[in-house]
Amino acid sequence: KKESKKVLSLIKKAKKILLSLHVSPDVDSLTSTLSMNLVLKRMGKKTRIISYSQIPPKLLEYAGHDEIEIADFSKVNFSEFDLFIALDSAQERMITRSPYPKEFPENFKIINIDHHITNNKYADLNFVYPFSSTAELLYWLFKDWGTKIDKELADLLFRGIMTDTGGFQYPMTSSKTFSAASQLIEKGASLNEAVLFSLRSFNFKTLKYWGKILNNMQIDESGKFIWSKITAEERKELGVDPTEIEGAASLFAPVVKGTEFGIILNEESGNLIRGSLRSRANFDVSKIAVELGGGGHKQAAGFSLEMPILEAEKKILEVVRKYI
Incomplete structure (x- = not known):
């Protein structure tokens, strides 16, 4: 809880926040970023979402994808932002394939929110815990903040969890994962739509x-x-x-x-x-x-x-x- 409050504190101080998907984004990357963006905008924050890679066609079905710009993090004018939140990105090379910037403006902060055990803790604040998915980690983070989770947010988080656990099959799936999934369904997440999208919608x-x-x-x-x-x-x-x-x-x-x-x-x-x-x-x-x-x-x-x-x-x- 102490670390989650630090994340919230940095966000509250920021006026304009940069978000990024990881290189070759998957569903957890997309849903985590869109979820955080949704919460930030509801807090009155100005945001910009970038992606180094093109968005896979299947992920274009998500509401909010049109806010994502294809742009290289290394070429961003960081002076326009107070804060950068990297989601589901274990190393800098997951954010950009170009050389990662060595210097940032003095008041520009970076938060690293991720669930990978290989994360190299590259940010000013590293909120890194070994959950099943970054989407699950965000669920517990938002819950700790007292964030209202409606159907739109619940669907995003549930699909991130569903896909990154392979339909709750992978070893990182825990009792807490099932608890998060259950609570998200109670808040309106559609299990049927998630299964169809994640496991039964291949070309x-x-x-x-x-x-x-x-x-x-x-x-x-x-x-x-x-x-x-x-x-x-x-x-x-x-x-x-x-x-x-x-x-x-x-x-x-x-x-x-x-x-x-x-x-x-x-x-x-x-x-x-x-x-x-x-x-x-x-x-x-x-x-x-x-x-x-x-x-x-x-x-x-x-x-x-x-x-x-x-x-x-x-x-x-x-x-x-x-x-x-």
Whole structure:
């Protein structure tokens, strides 16, 4: 409660506040940012939301997405703002792929609100706790503030929790997570709409993409992990946009009996490779992700590399095999 009051105090002092989605935003990033923006505007604050990456088409269904500007954090005129709130961003490189600014105006403060265990605490105030999702963390934060949570806010927070827990399947899901979800439903969040959106609204082309992922899948000779990769050319042949490929790692990487984890590699464009790791049980994939320049949770983590996909695959396998 002491830390939550510090967050509220900095917000109350600020007149204009900058918010940012993380690079390649997911549902938790979007719903957390839109939720905070909604609360700030109801407090009478002026806000601006930016995103380094384009917003995936599926996320454009959310009310409030039209307030998001595609802009690079490193090029923002910080003198226009009193406060920056980074949500769901474990490291600076999740905010911008450009060099992170080394200096800010004297009166410009940064709050880091996140749930990842790999968070490197880069802000003036770090509100970082290992909840299931940043959306869940925000729910308890807003509750501590005495914020009125109506249906609009409840739906945003509930969907963030629903997606980041994989429908309440992932190990970070706790009794508090279920309590938050239950209370949000009581406040008007629609379980049916969240399930349809999060778990039952995939494009047919996305299913074809999943088929390619399964067809390309390999198991390491150790039997400890599986991996699959898909090239930009393969994805282009399927007509799948890079922003529509989320979900394959969670669906397939951690499901093979006898293995400890799985890896899905996507060649997005040029030499940009995005990797997703998922653990079956207690294997800590975040250590692998950190060594490869990324981060995340013990059971779910990710990273990005800029190199040809075959070279990236070789490097990744060399790193991974050190941990088995």
